[in-house]
Amino acid sequence: MVEKVVSRVWRPFTPSASAPAVRVLSAEGAFLTLEDGRRVLDATSSWWVQSHGHAHPYVAAAVARQASSLCQTLFADFTHRPAEELAERLTAMTGMHRAFFSDDGSTAVEVALKIALLHAALVRPEARRVAALEGAYHGDAFGAMSVSARSEFSRPFERLLFDVDFLPFHDPVPAMETLFSRGQTAAVIIEPLVQGTAGMRFYPPQILSDMVRTARKHDVTVIFDEVMTGFGRTGKMFACQWIDEKPDLICLSKALTAGVVPMGLTLANERMFEPFSAGETLWHGHSYTGNAVACAAALASLDLFEQPETWRQIQALVDAQAAGKSVLTAAGAQNVRSCGVILAFEVETDGPQGYFNEIKHKIKSYSLHRGLAVRPLGNTVYLFPPYCTPLDDLRRSHEILAEGLTNAWRQI
Ligand SMILES: Cc1ncc(COP(=O)(O)O)c(C=O)c1O
Secondary structure (H helix, E strand, O other): OOOOEOOOOOOOOOOOOOOOEOOEEEEEEOEEEEOOOOEEEEOOHHHHOOOOOEOOHHHHHHHHHHHOOOOOOOOOOOOOHHHHHHHHHHHHHHOOOEEEEEOOHHHHHHHHHHHHHHHHHHHOOOOOEEEEEOOOOOOOOHHHHHOOOOOOOOHHHHHHOOOEEEEOOOOHHHHHHHHHOOOOEEEEEEOOOEEOOOOOEEOOHHHHHHHHHHHHHOOOEEEEEOOOOOOOOOOOOOHHHHOOOOOOEEEEOHHHHOOOOOOEEEEEOHHHHHHHHOOOOOOOOOOOOOOHHHHHHHHHHHHHHOOHHHHHHHHHHHHHHHHHHHHHHHOOOEEEEEEOOEEEEEOOOOOOOOOOOOHHHHHHHHHHHOOEEOOOEOOEEEEOOOOOOOHHHHHHHHHHHHHHHHHHHHHO
16 A cells, blocks of 8 residues: 655645645656655646646746746736736737736636626626536635535535525526526626536536627626636637637636646736726735746746647547547446546445545545546546646556456455
8 A cells, every 4th residue: 555644734625634645755747756656647637737747847947047036026016027928928818808916726716706796896786796607616715615516615604605696507598597687697607618626527618608698698797717627628728719709707727837836817808907997906916926936837838838749748638538438438437528638437336426425535545556646526536637648657547447447446
């Protein structure tokens, strides 16, 4: 078995916060090196942040260069080229107008909600409510929790969360039409094409496009939370590029900085920015807003996305994941599906379906023992590989999971 260590670290999203954890010594490309020298495939891309691979020399060099010239400056009074260039490049790529810097996915969502609600207060004061999809997950800050599905995660804080209208995940448009026609909805927040934490639930671009058109018809601001889907996961740079309609606000984080340092970004279109260019103030900011080292990492990552080789790798992973579906289906996996580089399936098992199903512990330890680091969402298992993952290793992961399905998980 892989050895685990106890420390004074209070770990996130872990029921027994002091339970032992596996110590990682280093990481390179798609692999983590554990303390006992074993190399394991980072099949969650380290909670969906890795993209080009750990310790990528081009990104590391850009970060080192930036760290030795300018790391952080008060961002309300000063600016710098890395932040300006990043804002220019990302707004050009998405058709947005402005970029507001924050710290992570949750704060990118908080900022989007504040912009949308401030905008509505000025132009449609009767519209004060926010809508979201059932099963949504947008982060752990209070605003982000409010627009996320009510769950065990948020239960202790439920009375402190603001009231949100949740739309059905399947066939949301008729309910949206009814809700929005009441004229009280300021904004709707959507994870485009993939609801990650809900259990890697995928839906087609047509539904996304219909949702945006319905919101437009009723003057409802559209927020796309691309914290997870951004930067190639769905097979295109951004999930919003699968449709013609554009959102008003886009939240970015995770792979934004190629998994090197944290940063959040909220992109706003011209309509959203208008009141703020006319004198309104967004009273929001963080100490590390516009961190120059994070910007340098993000710029280096964008450079890598400009290389055809990156997109060849992504397409090869998309194809390999699609091909892996038959291997897993043959082994008894349920509802095997892929979207871009993500492959997911359910394991048929007793107990609660979803995040709190205990089989995840067996799957994790079984897989880790075989060189594969996964973190199932309960009985939903997924592979979310960094783009540099060798195809043979990805195929081997399909086999490891298929072997687990056919025999070992029952025996552990
Ligand atoms: C879609 C989405 N939005 C927001 C977040 C929150 O991001 P962070 O954990 O960086 O605060 C996550 C995290 O998993 C996410 O998947």
